[in-house]
Amino acid sequence: MAPTGTNKHRVALVGTGHRGGGMWGKELIDGWSDDVEMVALCDINAQRMAGARQAMGTNAPMYTDFDTMLREVKPQKVIVCTPDHTHDDFIVRALEAGVDVVTEKPMTTTAEKAKRILDAERRTGRRVDVTFNYRYAPTATRIKQLLLDKAIGEVTSVDFHWYLDTRHGADYFRRWHAYAKNSGTLFVHKATHHFDLLNWYLKSVPRQVTAHGALNVYGRNGPFRGPRCKICPHKGECDFFLDIGKDPWLDMLYEAPSAEDGYVRDACVFREDIDIYDTMSAAILFENGVQASYSLNAAMPIEGYHLAFNGTKGRIEVRQYEDQPWVEPPADQILLIRNFKGVERIWIPTKKGGHFGGDDKLRDQLFRSDKGDPLEQRAGAEAGAMSLLTGVAAYTSVRENRPVTLKSLLD
Numbered sequence: 059m060a061p062t063g064t065n066k067h068r069v070a071l072v073g074t075g076h077r078g079g080g081m082w083g084k085e086l087i088d089g090w091s092d093d094v095e096m097v098a099l100c101d102i103n104a105q106r107m108a109g110a111r112q113a114m115g116t117n118a119p120m121y122t123d124f125d126t127m128l129r130e131v132k133p134q135k136v137i138v139c140t141p142d143h144t145h146d147d148f149i150v151r152a153l154e155a156g157v158d159v160v161t162e163k164p165m166t167t168t169a170e171k172a173k174r175i176l177d178a179e180r181r182t183g184r185r186v187d188v189t190f191n192y193r194y195a196p197t198a199t200r201i202k203q204l205l206l207d208k209a210i211g212e213v214t215s216v217d218f219h220w221y222l223d224t225r226h227g228a229d230y231f232r233r234w235h236a237y238a239k240n241s242g243t244l245f246v247h248k249a250t251h252h253f254d255l256l257n258w259y260l261k262s263v264p265r266q267v268t269a270h271g272a273l274n275v276y277g278r279n280g281p282f283r284g285p286r287c288k289i290c291p292h293k294g295e296c297d298f299f300l301d302i303g304k305d306p307w308l309d310m311l312y313e314a315p316s317a318e319d320g321y322v323r324d325a326c327v328f329r330e331d332i333d334i335y336d337t338m339s340a341a342i343l344f345e346n347g348v349q350a351s352y353s354l355n356a357a358m359p360i361e362g363y364h365l366a367f368n369g370t371k372g373r374i375e376v377r378q379y380e381d382q383p384w385v386e387p388p389a390d391q392i393l394l395i396r397n398f399k400g401v402e403r404i405w406i407p408t409k410k411g412g413h414f415g416g417d418d419k420l421r422d423q424l425f426r427s428d429k430g431d432p433l434e435q436r437a438g439a440e441a442g443a444m445s446l447l448t449g450v451a452a453y454t455s456v457r458e459n460r461p462v463t464l465k466s467l468l469d
């Protein structure tokens with residue numbers, strides 16, 4: 059529900075790129091305008107912000123300075139959609155100005171920054187929401203219910219394997235995500251979603267992580283390289299060639315605005331200085347004794363995941379596909395296999411919309427929800443911290459070739 063005394067949530071947006079301009083910009087304004095008023099936009103790139111504002115169809119004032127925006131507009135809520143390593147700065151400044159925050163995932167990229175946010179939230183008494191949209195996907199909701207109902211007894215271990223295809227996966231290697239200092243590697247940037255799902259499903263947090271990572275396809279592995287696709291001499295022979303001019307949204311958001319900050323959207327995926335992994339795995343031991351084996355591959359011919367919970371009385375198994383070179387039925391199948399009792403097939407209609415349909419439900423929860431939160435899907439700073447710290451532990455484990463406890467990161 060909108061706050062008492064006003065008709066709508068007065069929301070300001072910082073970071074008007076793809077996620078800010080789309081999910082938290084145009085889509086929010088188009089679908090949630092009865093509950094949300096966009097009161098200001100902020101971005102360091104004025105040209106990108108102006109293009110995004112036009113696409114959103116709002117007259118909200120534009121700022122390149124965040125503190126000036128907070129002071130002049132006094133929003134109730136700030137939505138943070140800037141690159142990952144900058145989130146903490148905006149979150150803490152907003153909290154200190156008495157403003158609640160919705161931040162895109164990962165909440166931030168290091169243990170120090172996570173502690174800074176948790177301290178600021180405690181000190182100011184304001185609230186941070188982290189946008190873990192996958193918790194709201196109908197298949198995830200059903201699995202959570204089965205686990206709460208103890209359909210397979212006590213969970214003892216989990217197999218969780220996520221696949222990014224050569225379109226989506228490659229995108230992380232084209233821009234700022236490709237450097238660990240910006241994204242914390244995909245163990246933080248992407249796997250924060252998956253580690254959060256595990257924490258939420260299991261109602262626990264990891265104690266120790268042992269991980270491996272390698273760069274096998276992108277970066278220095280490329281057979282050739284160029285500065286960026288648009289002017290690359292190898293465009294005719296490169297499977298990863300991205301024709302940015304063919305996508306009006308990307309072209310508007312990045313092409314002309316790149317003159318302002320040099321941020322090109324089609325940088326070469328074979329740049330030699332890329333320092334994140336495309337192949338990752340981790341063994342995770344949870345505080346409640348559950349063991350999880352996790353992997354993330356970023357150059358696959360399929361997009362989606364395989365997930366199984368093994369319990370004392372059976373197994374829950376799901377394979378959810380987002381994109382693959384064959385046709386899947388328009389429903390996802392959860393297999394509930396009980397020891398000595400055979401299988402029950404549970405069909406969940408495939409939900410249209412971003413992140414298996416999670417994006418819409420997340421916006422409902424944040425801006426419309428008056429139905430409570432029985433499955434505890436709304437995620438705060440604590441959840442944001444525990445999932446990103448799992449990624450930080452994994453990245454540390456790869457670099458230092460040793461198991462890493464989450465406690466050691468927090469101390």
Ligand SMILES: NC(=O)c1ccc[n+]([C@@H]2O[C@H](COP(=O)([O-])OP(=O)(O)OC[C@H]3O[C@@H](n4cnc5c(N)ncnc54)[C@H](O)[C@@H]3O)[C@@H](O)[C@H]2O)c1
Nearest residue numbers: 073074075076077078101102103139140141142162163164
């Ligand atoms: N929840 C999800 O499923 C999901 C999906 C996509 C992206 N995201 C997250 O959204 C965030 C943004 O991703 P994106 O793909 O839109 O990135 P992007 O690069 O398209 O946009 C980032 C924007 O931030 C602006 N910016 C950079 N530094 C700034 C600063 N110091 N002050 C103000 N503005 C600044 C840039 O100019 C740009 O407009 C990331 O944290 C990403 O992880 C989440």
